[in-house]
Amino acid sequence: MILLRSPSCLLQGLYQKAEALYTMGNFEFALVYYHRGNKLRPELQEFRLGIQKAQEAIDNSVGSPSSVKLENKGDLSFFHKSDGVRPKDLNHSHKRESKKHGRKIDKSEKTAKELLGELYSDREYLEKLLQDEDLVKGKIRTGERVQDLIVSCISYLDTRTAFWQQQKPIYARQRDRKLMQQQWNRALHKPPSDPTRYVLNSLEEIDTALSAGNTESGLKKARELMKAVKEWSEGVLPNKREVLGNLHSCIGNALMDLGNMEKSLHHHEKDLELAKKGDLMDSKSRALDNIGRVYARIGKFQQAIEVWEEKLPLACGGLEKAWLFHEIGRCYLELKRYREARDYGSRSLMAADDISDEKWQLNASVLMAQAELTMNNQISHIIQNQ
Structure with a gap:
């Protein structure tokens, strides 16, 4: 008794009792003890926080007075005794109440599902067990009926649901999730300490993934990086336009x-557009190269020729010229314009000879031979017909 009467023990006892009552769901009594402790020692933060959380729990349970709006709906016959209540009106009122009650049940089930989370499937399983008449009649080793055990488990889950709903209702949980998502988005859009190094490392990872054949992975990383870069200003990333063009590529x-x-062509055209705006010759050459390849892949050989011929002045190095002349010649061959195909094959061979590249020497020679052979066959056919 002496210990309990000491001020420190009394305060500790008040606080522990208030906490216990709060945990049990007796928020009103918990609030009383929080107030008692706060009155004795107003400088202690624990009691102030206790008052706040108990008050919030009570408001969450019954609602604050400001949120209650009275309406003149429902059965008001009690207030108008002179007006008789017809059976028809009672039936309509009963139907409305039934429908309203049905909606409440659906809503409460949804609320329970959100609050219980993974435990909700356990609750459903227990309810199914109750429907098994043979099972519920049985008893466990201690002599307790299975039905009583199942009902007590369901009752416990319902009690927990009610308690969690009082402590933090669904709307508060949704609000918290929304705030967390906003914080995550802000963190995602916040540029790293060294944006240039981050971009270079990311581009290297993307190139590695694409080169290794992990197309889906590389595509995903490129899209994520593009989304982040678009949020940054040019002050954060001075070469933003060049980076975006690279990502489009x-x-x-x-x-x-x-x-x-179709989408591939769209991104390569975006790359070309950014290159022209920024006067980036290397990026322009890359974009024209890729656009031509797309056109050639879909059989639009004339468009591919036009794009690649625009790229010709930007080509640097014998290998690139040998490849470009060869591809233009192949397009002419597909269009059955054999003289142009032979001429571009010859130009490809000259470029390959300059760098002594045997592979492209062979490719160019094959192209020239195909064009020459087809031309000779056509000439022979014309002579025979004459």
């Missing part, structure tokens, strides 16, 4: 590998 190539030519 990566995405376009990935989509081309996946067979989505």
